Amino acid sequence: SQQGEEDPQALSIQEGENATMNCSYKTSINNLQWYRQNSGRGLVHLILIRSNEREKHSGRLRVTLDTSKKSSSLLITASRAADTASYFCATPSYNTDKLIFGTGTRLQVFP
């Protein structure tokens, strides 16, 4: 079963614009991770935020975490055509290492 729900399901923007996608989850977590998946390819880990962190940056990526609302957001600034991909949030299941993924946001960046 899916742990998280991403919102929106699909997003289309122009190059240079910012893209924001949101993730909601159901249970208590130790950390939350974001992954990117290009069409037909494997997932690439982007960023991990721990439950005691509220915000984290990595390059053009900014992730926030609100554990009281059980939600996270991923912001991609100054988007590029190469950012076109599906983005998934994932959380480790309690007391195990397996990841539970959300349903994903499909981002399309037009040149």
Place this chain on the structure above:
Amino acid sequence: DTGVSQNPRHKITKRGQNVTFRCDPISEHNRLYWYRQTLGQGPEFLTYFQNEAQLEKSRLLSDRFSAERPKGSFSTLEIQRTEQGDSAMYLCASSPPWGTGGSGEQYFGPGTRLTVT
């Protein structure tokens, strides 16, 4: 670092046939995971190994599915008597031992796309 590799990349089989997929994790990673992903969905956990021990299996893993990691290195996932509903992308991931710099992120292979006709 050669990354996680999976073979084959694509497999087309007829219903009722058996198929086997292989995953080679990153060499120093002791944890290995299998996931299944269908079109438009996020990956769903199937099973997990720490070294050669299979520590967890999803209820998605029916009796027709079996996974092994005999020497704690590569892993195989076998599906017996395939059904059309088994058509999916099968993803393998690995992660390093806790305390060696990792925080729980997993490194994924390119996947094996299975089509059952």
